[in-house]
Ligand SMILES: O=C(O)COP(=O)(O)O
């Protein structure tokens with residue numbers, strides 16, 4: 001009989017593990033400079049993240065006078081170029097994230113499923129000194145589909161050596177919850193992230209407001225794979 005893999009905990013990146021809004025806002029404002037538009041504030045950009053760079057820029061242009069497909073085609077490389085050169089200037093892990101990842105390192109296979117381009121996700125994770133923590137990092141361009149397609153999530157988990165039937169996904173937005181629901185993977189919402197709709201509208205197995213709540217939430221979300229002590233069964 002093949003050995004049962006350790007439980008998987010897969011994480012979204014922007015807004016879930018890391019508050020990347022300051023650097024995403026700076027990249028957005030580089031695009032707005034390019035088009036002679038006024039800047040947007042970091043807090044507004046928090047509402048524009050989760051569906052990939054193009055959708056983020058689309059929302060920024062809409063807020064500052066409107067956009068077109070041609071402007072998006074022109075704006076995306078400006079955004080990505082600025083962001084790649086300033087990937088971790090103001091981005092910071094949310095409080096308690098590193099302790100939570102440390103506590104899970106022995107017991108679970110950790111991975112990242114993000115709608116950021118994979119190279120940028122890896123660069124950010126590298127800049128934070130986190131590369132050894134994750135057995136797989138899949139971005140928006142890693143497959144021919146991205147979240148909310150469930151395959152993005154299941155292939156991340158499989159790529160980390162895990163089993164999607166013994167997995168939990170932790171994210172901050174509606175695309176994360178939809179991907180998890182379609183993959184039949186319990187979803188834990190990190191509520192302080194870049195939530196794009198009322199939390200009550202999402203399909204969640206648990207909701208956390210701080211990362212020291214993650215361990216008990218894993219048990220609530222997937223009791224069959226985590227014992228009451230929080231250790232995997
Ligand atoms: O870049 C984005 O729009 C979203 O990234 P996320 O999937 O890590 O939240």
Ligand SMILES: [Mg+2]
Nearest residue numbers: 012014015172
């Ligand atoms: Mg997110």
